[in-house]
Amino acid sequence: MHPTDPTDHRQTPRVLSIAGTDPTGGAGIQADLKSIAANGGYGMAVVTALVAQNTMGVRSVHIPPVEFLTEQLDSVSDDVEIDAVKIGMLANSTIIEAVADWLRRQRPPVVVLDPVMVATSGDRLLDERAVDAIRNLVRHADLVTPNIPELAVLADEPAVSRWDDVLEQAHRVSATYGVTVLAKGGHLADGSASDALVDAGGRLSGGRDLFEFPGERIETTNTHGTGCSLSSALATLRPQAPGWEHAVDRAKRWLTESITHGAALRVGHGNGPISHFAGLWAGQDGAWS
Ligand SMILES: Nc1ncnc2c1ncn2[C@@H]1O[C@H](COP(=O)(O)OP(=O)(O)O)[C@@H](O)[C@H]1O
Numbered sequence: 001m002h003p004t005d006p007t008d009h010r011q012t013p014r015v016l017s018i019a020g021t022d023p024t025g026g027a028g029i030q031a032d033l034k035s036i037a038a039n040g041g042y043g044m045a046v047v048t049a050l051v052a053q054n055t056m057g058v059r060s061v062h063i064p065p066v067e068f069l070t071e072q073l074d075s076v077s078d079d080v081e082i083d084a085v086k087i088g089m090l091a092n093s094t095i096i097e098a099v100a101d102w103l104r105r106q107r108p109p110v111v112v113l114d115p116v117m118v119a120t121s122g123d124r125l126l127d128e129r130a131v132d133a134i135r136n137l138v139r140h141a142d143l144v145t146p147n148i149p150e151l152a153v154l155a156d157e158p159a160v161s162r163w164d165d166v167l168e169q170a171h172r173v174s175a176t177y178g179v180t181v182l183a184k185g186g187h188l189a190d191g192s193a194s195d196a197l198v199d200a201g202g203r204l205s206g207g208r209d210l211f212e213f214p215g216e217r218i219e220t221t222n223t224h225g226t227g228c229s230l231s232s233a234l235a236t237l238r239p240q241a242p243g244w245e246h247a248v249d250r251a252k253r254w255l256t257e258s259i260t261h262g263a264a265l266r267v268g269h270g271n272g273p274i275s276h277f278a279g280l281w282a283g284q285d286g287a288w289s
């Protein structure tokens with residue numbers, strides 16, 4: 001039963017995305033809102049940066065004054081009880097500080113941080129000088145979801161390419177920052193796309209420090225926004241699930257189906273988007289009454 005069923009007293013999670021934009025709808029805030037809806041949440045969004053981008057790359061970035069960011073954040077939290085927040089593109093250290101300040105004042109029960117640094121196209125989305133600030137922000141999160149290059153930056157170590165090394169690096173990041181880590185294997189070169197939930201403090205169910213989520217690489221170029229979509233799905237599912245591993249298991253199954261059906265959308269000429277509602281649409285027969 002879905003939580004919006006009036007006979008069901010569970011609350012639909014109210015989920016806030018704090019992120020940049022993608023006018024082609026595949027990544028950033030636009031992807032987050034679709035992902036939150038597809039996973040049973042009520043989506044809200046605060047924009048950190050306006051990004052002129054498409055499936056082929058980033059053209060330019062416009063950053064509104066930081067006071068306006070704080071005004072947006074307070075507008076939401078002064079009015080709405082937020083069950084979970086997903087933080088994505090933050091662009092520079094001034095924005096990171098403003099989000100950290102707001103978290104100190106208004107911390108929602110679930111905070112997922114996707115430490116966005118570089119787009120799939122290779123364009124930078126975080127100022128190189130802001131790396132220390134993002135490392136500090138990790139300490140405010142419950143879950144951080146780095147891809148392999150981002151994991152290495154957080155660890156302040158060279159990037160690794162073997163899965164066992166990824167797990168060890170994720171363990172060190174978890175211990176250093178006191179945070180649960182979802183290490184994402186989408187950048188592995190061996191035909192797999194496995195992820196792993198790692199917590200050096202044994203905060204996972206049963207006091208475990210590792211849950212692995214094996215996955216096979218789908219042959220597709222529709223991977224724009226996979227990280228954005230996964231982190232918002234996790235922020236949405238965590239308030240509904242008994243533990244992080246349950247949320248990751250469901251999110252990964254949903255993401256795999258959404259990646260599989262991305263190409264059918266025929267959006268753009270580069271790295272296309274995923275199909276966030278493929279599972280929902282599969283249940284519709286298409287006949288008009
Ligand atoms: N080609 C693919 N086939 C299946 N799963 C994928 C593929 N590419 C990425 N994923 C999955 O998408 C999610 C995002 O992974 P990744 O690409 O590593 O992060 P990011 O989008 O932040 O760079 C992970 O769950 C990863 O396993």
Ligand SMILES: Cc1ncc(COP(=O)(O)O)c(N)n1
Pocket residue numbers: 019020021022027028029051088089116118119120125223224225226227228229
């Ligand atoms: C505004 C914004 N945020 C994040 C990404 C990264 O996307 P991906 O999930 O493909 O790494 C992006 N391209 N644009």
